[in-house]
Amino acid sequence: MATVRINDWTARQFGPSPWGNHSALTFSFVTTSAGAVANSDSNTALAIGDVVDLGELPAGLRLDDSLVVISDAFTAGTTAKLGFKYADGVDDVRVPQDDDYFGISLALDAAARLRNATANRPVTLAKPARLILTLAGAVLAEAGRAEIVITGELTGAK
Numbered sequence: 001m002a003t004v005r006i007n008d009w010t011a012r013q014f015g016p017s018p019w020g021n022h023s024a025l026t027f028s029f030v031t032t033s034a035g036a037v038a039n040s041d042s043n044t045a046l047a048i049g050d051v052v053d054l055g056e057l058p059a060g061l062r063l064d065d066s067l068v069v070i071s072d073a074f075t076a077g078t079t080a081k082l083g084f085k086y087a088d089g090v091d092d093v094r095v096p097q098d099d100d101y102f103g104i105s106l107a108l109d110a111a112a113r114l115r116n117a118t119a120n121r122p123v124t125l126a127k128p129a130r131l132i133l134t135l136a137g138a139v140l141a142e143a144g145r146a147e148i149v150i151t152g153e154l155t156g157a158k
Helices: none
Strands: 024-029 051-055 061-070 079-086 098-107 112-115 131-135 143-154
Touching: 024 051, 051 143, 061 079, 061 098, 098 112, 131 143
Parallel strands: none
Antiparallel strands: 024 143, 051 131, 061 112, 061 143, 079 098, 079 131
16 A cells, blocks of 8 residues: 655644744624624624624635634524625635635524534635624624634735
8 A cells, every 4th residue: 555645745834833824813702781792883782684894814814713702692592604705895716705604503692612613625815804793593682702713824915
């Protein structure tokens, strides 16, 4: 039986190294007692279908994994999709925008640690994108808190 070795070891050289490009970007999603997003440009409670722009994902970031840490549960029945859209709103042929890239029907109504459970392959963002959370299941009517951690490798803009 033959052993076949892949020669491109440089493509993985930064993963375990503390001096490399492996990154963990953290975003907070916090709601007030009225169900509005804290520290945002709106004081209206979130409704089903509302999209929360959590922050920027830089161009050249290879999206490897996500973790949603819910430390203070949101309103009963609340679920969400987690994904990205490009900052300029224009799709890229190689890596299209995907509003549920990291998950669909994520249950936000109980304290938990939710890992990315999609079968999406890792992709590298062609241009700056926005991490977005799309609400479903219930209208938010109370305070809640989640930290979202996106891990990947900063490969540089191409």
